[in-house]
Each structure stands twice: as structure tokens, then as C-alpha cells.
Amino acid sequence: MGDIRILDIQGLDALIAELRRRGYRVMGPTVRGDAIVTGDLFTADDLPRGVGDSQEPGEYRLRKRDDDAYFGFAAPAQSTKPVFFPADEVIWHGRREHDHFSVEHGADAAAPVALVGVRSCDLRATEIQDRVLASRQYVDAHYAARRAGTFVVAVACADPAATCFCASMGTGPRPAATDPDTQQPAYDLLLTESLHDGEHHFIVEIGTDAGREVADAAGATPGTEHDHDEAVAITDAAAARQTRSIDTSTIHDVLRASAESPRWDDVASRCLACTNCTLVCPTCFCTTIEDSSDLAGDNAERHRVWDSCFSENFSYIHGGPLRADVKARYRQWITHKLSSWEDQFGMLGCVGCGRCIAWCPVGIDITEEAAALGRMASAGSSA
Structure with missing residues (x-):
């Protein structure tokens, strides 16, 4: 006790x-x-x-x-x-004075x-x-x-x-x-x-x-x-009293087997790629870097800001994005949360808070998508 x-x-x-x-x-x-x-x-x-x-x-x-x-x-x-x-933090700020440039770290x-x-x-x-x-x-x-x-x-x-x-x-x-x-x-x-x-x-x-x-x-x-x-x-x-759920005993393997599932086209037809789900998620940690300077070039700052795998530029490399359509981006997000996160860190990347459901403008439900993928995977394996 x-x-x-x-x-x-x-x-x-x-x-x-x-x-x-x-x-x-x-x-x-x-x-x-x-x-x-x-x-x-x-x-x-x-x-x-x-x-x-x-x-x-x-x-x-x-x-x-x-x-x-x-x-x-x-x-x-x-x-x-x-x-x-924080969603936006200064990593360092620099100042040019006469013949030298000084840099200070942003975390006080x-x-x-x-x-x-x-x-x-x-x-x-x-x-x-x-x-x-x-x-x-x-x-x-x-x-x-x-x-x-x-x-x-x-x-x-x-x-x-x-x-x-x-x-x-x-x-x-x-x-x-x-x-x-x-x-x-x-x-x-x-x-x-x-x-x-x-x-x-x-x-x-x-x-x-x-x-x-x-x-x-x-x-x-x-x-x-x-x-x-x-x-x-x-x-x-x-x-x-909770009515929603995800079967954690099967979802890892379901998503590994669902890379070509037609469900991705269905969810992509509804998803706005607005990034709301990742911005309210308590475990998402993706960021990007933004640099800025004043007009004279004497002061500069580097900021780290939240980014999202739903952004087209998030996977931009060597002239183009690796995940150019919404279908690929939603598949990346849910597969990372509920499958490859476990491979990477030894745990699932979802804690069941439900924020991604509440704050999705079109009401896409991660538990519903996981269940649908599970049903389709089961149907495919028994065919």
C-alpha cells in the first residue's frame, strides 16, 4: 500500500x-x-x-x-x-563587433x-x-x-x-x-x-x-x-469508462504488414496534413532549424522549432521530398508511433491521451485507423 x-x-x-x-x-x-x-x-x-x-x-x-x-x-x-x-527556442545568438564575432548559447x-x-x-x-x-x-x-x-x-x-x-x-x-x-x-x-x-x-x-x-x-x-x-x-x-482502445499485442506487426494497405488511400482522402496531431502529441520530438539575422548582418540567431512529419519539406532531401503525398506521411506517422518506435526505443510512442483525435479538424481517429488496418491485415492473411 x-x-x-x-x-x-x-x-x-x-x-x-x-x-x-x-x-x-x-x-x-x-x-x-x-x-x-x-x-x-x-x-x-x-x-x-x-x-x-x-x-x-x-x-x-x-x-x-x-x-x-x-x-x-x-x-x-x-x-x-x-x-x-519548447516549440521555439534560441540555440545560440551571435554578434559581430568590429573585427570579431562572438557567440553565446541560448539556454540560460x-x-x-x-x-x-x-x-x-x-x-x-x-x-x-x-x-x-x-x-x-x-x-x-x-x-x-x-x-x-x-x-x-x-x-x-x-x-x-x-x-x-x-x-x-x-x-x-x-x-x-x-x-x-x-x-x-x-x-x-x-x-x-x-x-x-x-x-x-x-x-x-x-x-x-x-x-x-x-x-x-x-x-x-x-x-x-x-x-x-x-x-x-x-x-x-x-x-x-474508456470506450476507445488499441490492441498493443498485435499493432506492431499489423503495421509492418500494412505498408501497401488500401487504407492509406482512404485516410489520405480525409487528412488535411495540417500537422495538428503532431503539435499536440506529447511524445513527438521532430524539429528543424531556422536562422535569422538583422539587416546589417551584425546580429544573428539560430532557433530550434518544432517540425512535423506531415510537412512536405520534412522529408526534403537531394532535390525533393521522400514522402511527397499525404498517404505516405500519415503512414509514416502512425507506423512510427505504433511500430517502428518500439524497434527504435523499446516502447510504443503513443500514450493514449487522445489529443490527436480531439484536435484533428476532420476527426481522424488513430484507434479507428489501427483497428481498420488490423481487420484488413487479418483478411489478407486468411485469403
Whole structure:
């Protein structure tokens, strides 16, 4: 069962205050415009209290809940990825002065981040980014610097959207206590929000010694085995309500066998190649480089910006793109996510957050496409 605590509503505010007192930049879900996004948190009032969401293929809407839940929504519009891997960052900037040219690196030291309210799918996505960007021979120094010293307050998901399928991917709605790749603690604290019989509090599971210290400072009180059972029951019920899924036991081989499937023509007839799915995906890491200078040529900057495999120029090489049509680009994206990513990194590149479904303007559903390819592959093998 582990170390279980109970944190009341006032304790949530004390938790944020304690993290700020320790020098963290506290970030978590907050309402901005018509969406829930990851932003700075100064008090618990910055959280989306009483706000829920509705997510369907091609649709994202906020709604008012009939209770005061702080985390009564599914995946925010954007994951925590931009916190450590921003969409546009300066790699270096240079200046010409008289007879010499000086260059300075763009990544400045910043306060460590405390992430509050991280969903299980996004926590797993961060672990995948760690593997891709910070655990191989050549480390992304900018990412590693931002990621260092992160304090994680995860929140178990009780209200999945219609687009969620994390249960089938093994990535939620309850996060694993350890990173399956490194076997290190996945979070410092795990909160499960409980609204039952007029009571509103958080069941806290301690993940690290640092988490225990923060929980104690925030006034958390001892919990019981019954509290732990309630937390598990909340996430079990959330998993049972998910209606979408991907068969992870077969999808790798299905996609390997589907390179010439006619399904690619079908999906290409609907896909706009707008890149939305890759821009909201919490694991996509493709980038390109953009250089700029002033008119006098005295100042120059190199930026790293997000790119997408749906862009025609993404595969441009030696005079032309390797994937000139939408059919080839969609096939590349889904095959990488659900098949060749596993060959490359030893895991799938999809965490079941459902953002690519909700933010696709025409409602293309990755789970539907995977299932259709599976049916066609099975029909072909039995013919």
C-alpha cells in the first residue's frame, strides 16, 4: 500500500506555497481562454476549479461542472512537453563587433520546475521524452537542463474524455509508481481527488522522501488502507469508462504488414496534413532549424522549432521530398508511433491521451485507423 496521506482543500494551497518556498517554478493546469493549458501556478485558485471538458473527434470544449473539483477534466489541450521542450527556442545568438564575432548559447539556467496535476498519460510521455532526448549517447543539453531537478505531483484521472484510450496502452489512468525504463520513482507525490458524501479532499501517495517532506509541510495527515482502496477504485472506474482502445499485442506487426494497405488511400482522402496531431502529441520530438539575422548582418540567431512529419519539406532531401503525398506521411506517422518506435526505443510512442483525435479538424481517429488496418491485415492473411 505504501505511505498514504490525506490532504484537505486548504492543504492544496499550502502544497503550492511550499513548493514555491523551496525555489521551484510551479506549473500545472490552468484555464487560458477556452482551453485548459499548462501554466504558472501561484495559488490553488489558479487551478481550473469546477471546470470540466468535453472532447470528441474534432472537438474540444470546456464546461462547468456541478461540483468544485480541481482536476475534473481529462488531458489538457497541450501536455507538459513544452515546459522542457519548447516549440521555439534560441540555440545560440551571435554578434559581430568590429573585427570579431562572438557567440553565446541560448539556454540560460532557470529555476527547477515543480509540475502539479500531471496526468498519467503525460507523465509517461515525459518518461519517453527522457529516453529519447536525455538517455542516449548524444544528450539534448537544452532538454536535460530544463528537466533536471523536476518535482512531480501527479494526479490520477477520474474523468476521462471520450477520446482517451490510455487504459489500453498501459499508461493510465493511474500512473505507475516507477519509470518502467529506469525503475526510478515516477512521481514525488500522487494525488487522487475524492468528492464523496460531501467530503472533498485528496488521497496522497508518497513516491519519494522529498515528496514526504513537502506533504508534511503542507499539513497532510495519515491515511488508511481504506483510503488507498478508494483511490484505486476511482481510477479503475475511470478505466472502465474508456470506450476507445488499441490492441498493443498485435499493432506492431499489423503495421509492418500494412505498408501497401488500401487504407492509406482512404485516410489520405480525409487528412488535411495540417500537422495538428503532431503539435499536440506529447511524445513527438521532430524539429528543424531556422536562422535569422538583422539587416546589417551584425546580429544573428539560430532557433530550434518544432517540425512535423506531415510537412512536405520534412522529408526534403537531394532535390525533393521522400514522402511527397499525404498517404505516405500519415503512414509514416502512425507506423512510427505504433511500430517502428518500439524497434527504435523499446516502447510504443503513443500514450493514449487522445489529443490527436480531439484536435484533428476532420476527426481522424488513430484507434479507428489501427483497428481498420488490423481487420484488413487479418483478411489478407486468411485469403
